[in-house]
Amino acid sequence: QVDIFSVIGDCIASSDILQLLSKIGVNTQNLIKQKNRILSKKTRIIAAQQQVVRYDLESTDDIEHRSEEKLINNLTKAIKLYEIILLSDYGKGVLTSKLTLNLIEYANSKNKRVLVDPKGDDYSKYFGAYLLTPNKKEAQEATKIDIKNNDSLLDALQSLKQTANLTIPLITLSEDGIAILDENNKIINKPTVAREVYDVTGAGDTVLASLGYCLAQNLDIGKSLEF
DSSP states (O other): OOBOOEEEOSSHHHHHHHHHHHHTTOBOTTEEEOTTOOOOEEEEEEETTEEEEEEEEOOOSOOOHHHHHHHHHHHHHHGGGOSEEEEEOOSSSSSOHHHHHHHHHHHHHTTOEEEEEOOSSOGGGGTTOSEEOOBHHHHHHHHTOOOOSHHHHHHHHHHHHHHHTOSBOEEEOGGGOEEEEOTTSOEEEEOOOOOOOSOOTTHHHHHHHHHHHHHHTTOOHHHHOOO
């Protein structure tokens, strides 16, 4: 059972997302409406079962201070209801540094683990999160380390852990699976399983949801995940 906390606008796409979420039983009471904000809408052009191009209509400005404060207030009031908090950052202005740092600090004070799909190259805004799920390219940009082999991968994982004070640093490696740094500073590699894939849309969100499920079920991430 999940709830969503975010900021939407007064556009047609915002009305559509409210209806779609309600239809599948997701609580939408914590979606804050902000006047003149445009909800992100991605349109994909598909040909022969392959994505050819995508165009977006969206707002990328930071949310208003009033929306930021209301979002923080709503989540701090409700946080006791949840086992896991997932922050999916798309760099669209909702997850501001103030908001993420406040939420993570408060969640930690209540022993709630926060999992983040990060964006940008400043991971200090996620300081104190339980784990981040950057892909290889994102990890290289954030750590300024060119990941070429296991040694540079280890350096990148250690850098992520230090920068954001993570409990579990990990990097997703596309067809090479996922790399996790354990408590002994050893890399655990989880390989992929070959699949016929037509579209990778939502792959990062799937990783985040899978990790959240494992933790909610008190499963060992290193031993449980197979991608």
